[in-house]
Amino acid sequence: MNDMNTKLHPFRIRRSVCAAATLALLWLPAPTAQAQIDPQEVANLMGSRIEAATILGGDFGISGATLSGTRNNGTSLNISKFGGAGDIGDPMPLGNLGIAWQPRLQGSMGYLTAANRFSTSTPVLGGAKSTYDSFAIQFGGGARFWFDDHFSVAPTFMGMYGHTFNNFFIRNSSVTQAQVDQARQDGLVDWYSDTFTYRPAMDLQYVYTWRRVIFTINSDPTYFHTVSIHTSSSSLDVGGDSDTWLNKLDVDVPLGTSLFGHELRTGGYFSRTELMGKLKQGVGNNDHIYELHGRLVMDYLNQLWKVQWIGIGYSYLWGRTFDGYSVGVDVAFRF
Numbered sequence: 001m002n003d004m005n006t007k008l009h010p011f012r013i014r015r016s017v018c019a020a021a022t023l024a025l026l027w028l029p030a031p032t033a034q035a036q037i038d039p040q041e042v043a044n045l046m047g048s049r050i051e052a053a054t055i056l057g058g059d060f061g062i063s064g065a066t067l068s069g070t071r072n073n074g075t076s077l078n079i080s081k082f083g084g085a086g087d088i089g090d091p092m093p094l095g096n097l098g099i100a101w102q103p104r105l106q107g108s109m110g111y112l113t114a115a116n117r118f119s120t121s122t123p124v125l126g127g128a129k130s131t132y133d134s135f136a137i138q139f140g141g142g143a144r145f146w147f148d149d150h151f152s153v154a155p156t157f158m159g160m161y162g163h164t165f166n167n168f169f170i171r172n173s174s175v176t177q178a179q180v181d182q183a184r185q186d187g188l189v190d191w192y193s194d195t196f197t198y199r200p201a202m203d204l205q206y207v208y209t210w211r212r213v214i215f216t217i218n219s220d221p222t223y224f225h226t227v228s229i230h231t232s233s234s235s236l237d238v239g240g241d242s243d244t245w246l247n248k249l250d251v252d253v254p255l256g257t258s259l260f261g262h263e264l265r266t267g268g269y270f271s272r273t274e275l276m277g278k279l280k281q282g283v284g285n286n287d288h289i290y291e292l293h294g295r296l297v298m299d300y301l302n303q304l305w306k307v308q309w310i311g312i313g314y315s316y317l318w319g320r321t322f323d324g325y326s327v328g329v330d331v332a333f334r335f
Contacts, residue, residue: 047237051226052282054162057112058136083108100146109137127172134164158199165192187233194229214252221245242279262298308332
């Protein structure tokens with residue numbers, strides 16, 4: 001068990017810049033400041049969006065990229081993330097059980113901004129603007145247990161803090177200040193919320209090497225339970241439960257040629273992430289995200305402290321009602 005190839009499990013951090021042409025439609029805002037809308041119904045919907053904003057903006061498992069987009073209805077969404085996860089050191093024997101293990105660390109921080117500029121043809125709200133901002137940071141870890149040189153499981157636990165707030169601007173609309181004041185009193189606009197999310201997960205991984213090509217299959221079911229720390233309005237129903245289930249195939253291919261003294265590697269992955277619970281509700285009932293990722297990197301293993309590779313990566317993302325892409329720096333660390 002001690003000869004396992006730990007090169008396969010780097011601590012990876014990626015910061016990308018991208019544009020998602022129609023991803024923004026996931027963030028359809030509630031029609032605030034309209035008296036015919038049930039405040040409690042809207043407050044519950046806003047609670048789902050708060051949880052969705054925290055998970056989308058802060059969790060490393062959803063995407064390692066920055067997403068942005070604009071839709072014809074004036075809705076836009078931008079998500080910036082910096083985070084990663086990985087196993088530390090070489091696998092160590094676990095007593096006489098025939099199992100080896102490694103400590104595992106995971107962390108991420110991110111910022112989400114969403115805005116809706118109501119078309120001038122929209123009744124009452126035409127010309128108004130509603131914005132959402134969410135900051136989230138998470139940290140945790142666990143251990144990876146190897147049952148042989150190929151199959152392993154990694155139970156982990158993380159905690160995530162999130163701060164989300166909304167601002168509503170009348171601008172050139174026919175909305176009156178009295179309507180805005182009433183909506184604010186009902187907790188529908190100009191609110192803020194602080195939350196904490198518990199995140200247990202179980203990553204199952206299978207690694208196979210053919211010659212020097214490395215195939216890695218991951219299946220990672222994850223549960224999120226969000227509780228409210230503090231909100232500006234008692235009517236906001238913030239707490240809730242969400243689930244994601246990531247299934248991914250990664251291929252790493254050494255090219256046998258060098259650039260600036262470093263071997264070039266290529267590869268990428270294909271993944272599908274299922275969205276369930278309040279997360280699904282908060283993103284317009286979209287229930288999955290596909291991602292197709294490619295990369296070209298230079299191998300720095302044993303040449304630069306803690307760095308395995310540096311290069312560029314590209315992803316195309318799509319779902320039932322959206323698509324988008326990301327491109328940026330792809331960096332992997334090995335600890």
